[in-house]
Amino acid sequence: MASSEFIKGTLKTIILKLLAENKQMYGYEISQKVEELSGSEIKLTYGALYPVLYKLESEGLLVAETEVVDGRARKYYSLTPQGVELARVKVSELQKFTETLKNILLPAPKISLEIWGS
Amino acid sequence: MASSEFIKGTLKTIILKLLAENKQMYGYEISQKVEELSGSEIKLTYGALYPVLYKLESEGLLVAETEVVDGRARKYYSLTPQGVELARVKVSELQKFTETLKNILLPAPKISLEIWGS
DNA sequence: TTTATATATTTAAGAAAATTATATATACAA
DNA sequence: TTGTATATATAATTTTCTTAAATATATAAA
Numbered sequence: 001m002a003s004s005e006f007i008k009g010t011l012k013t014i015i016l017k018l019l020a021e022n023k024q025m026y027g028y029e030i031s032q033k034v035e036e037l038s039g040s041e042i043k044l045t046y047g048a049l050y051p052v053l054y055k056l057e058s059e060g061l062l063v064a065e066t067e068v069v070d071g072r073a074r075k076y077y078s079l080t081p082q083g084v085e086l087a088r089v090k091v092s093e094l095q096k097f098t099e100t101l102k103n104i105l106l107p108a109p110k111i112s113l114e115i116w117g118s
Numbered sequence: 119m120a121s122s123e124f125i126k127g128t129l130k131t132i133i134l135k136l137l138a139e140n141k142q143m144y145g146y147e148i149s150q151k152v153e154e155l156s157g158s159e160i161k162l163t164y165g166a167l168y169p170v171l172y173k174l175e176s177e178g179l180l181v182a183e184t185e186v187v188d189g190r191a192r193k194y195y196s197l198t199p200q201g202v203e204l205a206r207v208k209v210s211e212l213q214k215f216t217e218t219l220k221n222i223l224l225p226a227p228k229i230s231l232e233i234w235g236s
Numbered sequence: 237t238t239t240a241t242a243t244a245t246t247t248a249a250g251a252a253a254a255t256t257a258t259a260t261a262t263a264c265a266a
Numbered sequence: 267t268t269g270t271a272t273a274t275a276t277a278a279t280t281t282t283c284t285t286a287a288a289t290a291t292a293t294a295a296a
Contacts, residue, residue: 105216
């Protein structure tokens with residue numbers, strides 16, 4: 001599983017957003033969903049995904065519930081009220097950040113004196 | 119100097135972009151420019167900025183030239199041809215990534231059966 | 237039947253990247 | 267002489283991610 005170098009710092013927010021949207025998801029499902037939504041551009045590594053889930057759980061932002069489906073164990077995660085609120089804040093912050101980034105990455109405005117002079 | 123957690127992974131690209139745009143900049147100037155362009159949202163820490171500049175230099179992506187201005191030393195950096203090319207590629211990749219992120223962060227489309235049924 | 241593929245979680249080891257903190261040095265204004 | 271702004275450098279630490287490997291089940295193909 002390869003991934004874009006740019007996810008760094010955004011992973012937690014992406015996970016919170018997906019859980020806010022879907023109420024209940026398991027780890028594997030989250031990684032599939034991110035791949036789908038990104039047109040295969042972003043592929044979460046499990047080594048990154050699961051530790052983030054455990055950390056969010058330890059911080060009381062989500063709760064886990066294990067179920068056995070088709071003979072395989074699945075751990076469903078869902079946001080606590082604090083998790084819902086953090087998702088709201090983080091998504092908003094990240095949206096603002098991407099707007100800022102856009103401004104920085106915009107081609108430099110080439111102000112031509114000839115326009116002003118003509 | 120505090121900073122948004124989201125810069126992680128984008129710092130190198132931001133620096134390359136600014137240098138591609140301005141031909142010649144020194145470290146302090148880069149940090150000021152990022153603060154200005156981001157409306158003070160992003161504040162680079164020097165502990166992050168300078169090591170990135172040294173690494174880019176060691177990779178042959180930029181060259182440094184020290185000048186003394188007003189009794190203080192300044193190190194001006196400018197891109198090599200390889201640096202110019204990498205800036206082009208990285209900016210393009212990051213723009214694509216922000217578009218992808220936007221799609222993920224978009225509020226979930228709420229498809230109502232009632233619309234289809236009415 | 238055994239091989240490959242897909243599903244699903246866990247975790248260790250290491251690398252990369254950033255934060256925090258500190259040091260050094262000059263100019264200038266209060 | 268004190269504080270603020272300018273300017274670079276770097277060490278120590280922490281965070282975060284990648285890479286890799288282990289475990290386990292279901293199912294389809296060969």
